[in-house]
Amino acid sequence: MKGLLRPVLVIVWKDILLELRSRDLVVSVLVFGLLVVVVFNFALNNAPGRAEQLAPGILWSAFAFSAILAMNRAFVRDQEQGGLEGLLISPVSRDAIFLGKALTSLIFMLLIEAALLPVYAVMLDFSALTFTLVLTIFLGTLGFAVVGTLFSAMAVQTRSREIMLPVLFFPVVLPVIIAAVEASTRAVGGETFVGLGRWLPLIGVFDALFLVICPWVFAYVMEE
Amino acid sequence: MTAPATEAVQARGIEKSYGEWPVLWNLDLSVPWGQTLVLFGANGAGKTTLLRILATHVRPDEGSIAVAGHNLRTRPDEVRRRIGVVGHRSLLYDDMTCRENLVYYARLFGLKDHKPRVDEVLEKVGLSNRADHRVRTLSNGMQKRAAIARAILHQPDVLLLDEPEGGLDLESVSILGTLLAEWTDAGRSVIMTTHDLDLGLSWGHQAGVLRGGKVHLQDNNDSSGITGSNIRQAVAEALKGC
Numbered sequence: 372m373k374g375l376l377r378p379v380l381v382i383v384w385k386d387i388l389l390e391l392r393s394r395d396l397v398v399s400v401l402v403f404g405l406l407v408v409v410v411f412n413f414a415l416n417n418a419p420g421r422a423e424q425l426a427p428g429i430l431w432s433a434f435a436f437s438a439i440l441a442m443n444r445a446f447v448r449d450q451e452q453g454g455l456e457g458l459l460i461s462p463v464s465r466d467a468i469f470l471g472k473a474l475t476s477l478i479f480m481l482l483i484e485a486a487l488l489p490v491y492a493v494m495l496d497f498s499a500l501t502f503t504l505v506l507t508i509f510l511g512t513l514g515f516a517v518v519g520t521l522f523s524a525m526a527v528q529t530r531s532r533e534i535m536l537p538v539l540f541f542p543v544v545l546p547v548i549i550a551a552v553e554a555s556t557r558a559v560g561g562e563t564f565v566g567l568g569r570w571l572p573l574i575g576v577f578d579a580l581f582l583v584i585c586p587w588v589f590a591y592v593m594e595e
Numbered sequence: 596m597t598a599p600a601t602e603a604v605q606a607r608g609i610e611k612s613y614g615e616w617p618v619l620w621n622l623d624l625s626v627p628w629g630q631t632l633v634l635f636g637a638n639g640a641g642k643t644t645l646l647r648i649l650a651t652h653v654r655p656d657e658g659s660i661a662v663a664g665h666n667l668r669t670r671p672d673e674v675r676r677r678i679g680v681v682g683h684r685s686l687l688y689d690d691m692t693c694r695e696n697l698v699y700y701a702r703l704f705g706l707k708d709h710k711p712r713v714d715e716v717l718e719k720v721g722l723s724n725r726a727d728h729r730v731r732t733l734s735n736g737m738q739k740r741a742a743i744a745r746a747i748l749h750q751p752d753v754l755l756l757d758e759p760e761g762g763l764d765l766e767s768v769s770i771l772g773t774l775l776a777e778w779t780d781a782g783r784s785v786i787m788t789t790h791d792l793d794l795g796l797s798w799g800h801q802a803g804v805l806r807g808g809k810v811h812l813q814d815n816n817d818s819s820g821i822t823g824s825n826i827r828q829a830v831a832e833a834l835k836g837c
Contacts, residue, residue: 377702377705378702378703381699381702381703384699385688385691385699388691388695389688389690389691392690392691393690448688452684452686452687452688452689453682453684453685453686453687454686454687454688456652456682456684456686457686457687457700457703457745458703459651459652460650460651460652460675460678460680460686461675461700461703461704462672462673462675462676462703462704462705463703464672594654
């Protein structure tokens, strides 16, 4: 386990260092996330009293589109500067590479969502500081990060990666989005953990499945 | 050298095709410890493909390869621990300094107490004074030297160099030549490709020409050295026929 954890943390350290230097991912995705919610807010005419119905859908649409934007960049720097090849010729297991990249994406997305959530809460008029909503967002984002990392690794090797990633990502991650919207609807409505019913465990099951399957497929994707 | 294997690199029956196009065909290769094998070949002869296979980056269609006694197919991580690679790209991140890049790779290779080793390799390639400069601010030649520092950082048994002299000035070529001589004197091995006949023959203990998917080797078994006119002529003639 320690043998797996060390390279994972090394990869995360490198990606965070590069992001702190360039700031090209977090800032652009943050601005994009804000724009999405502003557009949705006006387009759907979010009148008082409709927050419970509309907010979860808008929230997860914004998170999903932001995730696509973030995941599109996940491997680009490594591919362009040869860092991916450097990783592949190092004695680091493919699982560690995958988990390192997925953990970096999870951290970036959670940071972006933490910044966006209070703004969404004010604009869409709902309470963001509930344990159930935060847990739902964490589990949903974990699913996005794991699936997105795999498809980002696939897409970066194609010429039309910007189109390829959403085409691959959305069909697979759809169950997570549906369950996350349902769970968030109940969380925004003030339901407790029990009140979320099967939706939260369902996201957990999908996350667990993705965490097993995606690293395994990733090893094959990285073979030339 | 603690490795028990009799040969540093041993490849048997390597085949690799891209689609219908065969690049390597029933290729055999053997590099003893403490020797440099220099591979020549025309563009598209498969030199880079061969090095990428040895670097575990490309999987061969057929054949078996052992590096320092470790089978490439069954123990790829052990092989990766024992090779250092310098390719056409530096494999360094532009927005990190030379030192940060080397620390990153040292950690990936699990080097303990890596700081003195990082300083040592930076000194060896003459980049101590640019250690804390971002890679994007270095010239192409300096980036190449930083890539060489990355490749030797973990003291691999076998160095794989793909046209390492490209982009280097005379001083850097001299540094690299000295480094390779020290490398083989310490009992480690080198496989390099080049288009520079004089340079390759002066650095190598063995010369080979990659042609028709196979390596045609010219051994240096006599005491006259590889720069003997017989080998020079043989390599030059083989290259003409490519």
